[in-house]
Amino acid sequence: MNNPSWLSELTFTDRGLIPVIAQDANSHRILMFAWMNEEALIESVETGRAVYWSRSRQKLWRKGEESGHQQWISEIRLDCDGDVVTLIVEQVGNIACHTGRESCFFRVLKNGEWHVTDSVIKSPEEIYKK
Amino acid sequence: MNNPSWLSELTFTDRGLIPVIAQDANSHRILMFAWMNEEALIESVETGRAVYWSRSRQKLWRKGEESGHQQWISEIRLDCDGDVVTLIVEQVGNIACHTGRESCFFRVLKNGEWHVTDSVIKSPEEIYKK
Numbered sequence: 001m002n003n004p005s006w007l008s009e010l011t012f013t014d015r016g017l018i019p020v021i022a023q024d025a026n027s028h029r030i031l032m033f034a035w036m037n038e039e040a041l042i043e044s045v046e047t048g049r050a051v052y053w054s055r056s057r058q059k060l061w062r063k064g065e066e067s068g069h070q071q072w073i074s075e076i077r078l079d080c081d082g083d084v085v086t087l088i089v090e091q092v093g094n095i096a097c098h099t100g101r102e103s104c105f106f107r108v109l110k111n112g113e114w115h116v117t118d119s120v121i122k123s124p125e126e127i128y129k130k
Numbered sequence: 131m132n133n134p135s136w137l138s139e140l141t142f143t144d145r146g147l148i149p150v151i152a153q154d155a156n157s158h159r160i161l162m163f164a165w166m167n168e169e170a171l172i173e174s175v176e177t178g179r180a181v182y183w184s185r186s187r188q189k190l191w192r193k194g195e196e197s198g199h200q201q202w203i204s205e206i207r208l209d210c211d212g213d214v215v216t217l218i219v220e221q222v223g224n225i226a227c228h229t230g231r232e233s234c235f236f237r238v239l240k241n242g243e244w245h246v247t248d249s250v251i252k253s254p255e256e257i258y259k260k
Contacts, residue, residue, distance in 0.1 A: 004242060005242065005243075006242050006243060006244060009244055017164065019149065021151055021160055023160060025175075028158035030151055030153060030160065032209070033151065033214040036174050043256065048182065049236070055229040075162055075238060076238065076239040077238050077239070078235065078237045078239070079162070079235050079237075080204065080228065080229050080231075080234045080236070081232040081234075084163040084234075084235075086160050086235050097210055098210065101210075104211075104214075105207040105214075106210070107139075107208045108206065108207050109175065109186050109206040109207070112134060112136050113136060114208055124151065
């Protein structure tokens with residue numbers, strides 16, 4: 001299979017990965033940061049659903065495959081150096097974080113301490129129950 | 131000098147770096163992606179001005195030191211794993227990218243091609259003239 005031509009603009013790391021930032025289409029919040037390899041990126045573009053590369057599990061991670069919290073991509077952008085990608089996504093369930101919060105970035109630095117600003121929308125036990 | 135206690139929540143890479151995403155306080159656009167080391171992060175927090183670690187030049191990069199396009203930080207967030215940081219910034223000149231555009235993410239994928247969506251606000255020649 002030939003790679004799509006748009007892929008030639010991208011630079012991957014030595015490990016074949018590219019950093020990806022997902023931003024919510026509605027709240028405009030940055031939801032999460034993860035990595036993709038070529039295969040994940042091509043599948044994301046072709047299906048419109050965010051697919052990452054899980055570095056801990058060393059396999060494709062179809063976001064929401066366990067939690068149900070898929071991300072539907074409305075926009076894909078590339079930076080000036082061609083080595084970082086951003087996604088604008090519709091976040092199913094308004095939960096991107098495995099802790100059950102909207103965003104993984106739920107801690108803010110104030111007066112020298114990290115403060116949790118987001119409440120848990122759905123508990124991890126409930127999200128990941130079998 | 132003792133490190134501030136908030137730093138102990140963070141996990142840096144093997145090379146002592148942490149990825150940082152800067153988002154514009156007004157347009158909410160993702161402006162750029164870069165890296166910080168401990169020193170850069172501490173200086174950023176203490177001065178309120180974004181200081182990155184330049185991997186190509188292997189030194190601190192006080193954003194705007196040449197271009198004048200500093201970033202003033204209004205919020206610093208940390209993700210669930212403690213290994214990615216986001217900044218909300220007031221971007222001086224509304225230009226974060228070295229190409230003279232608001233955002234480094236000025237290309238969008240449409241119909242299998244990258245399209246430039248942002249115009250150049252100020253040419254690099256004018257920005258970086260001595």
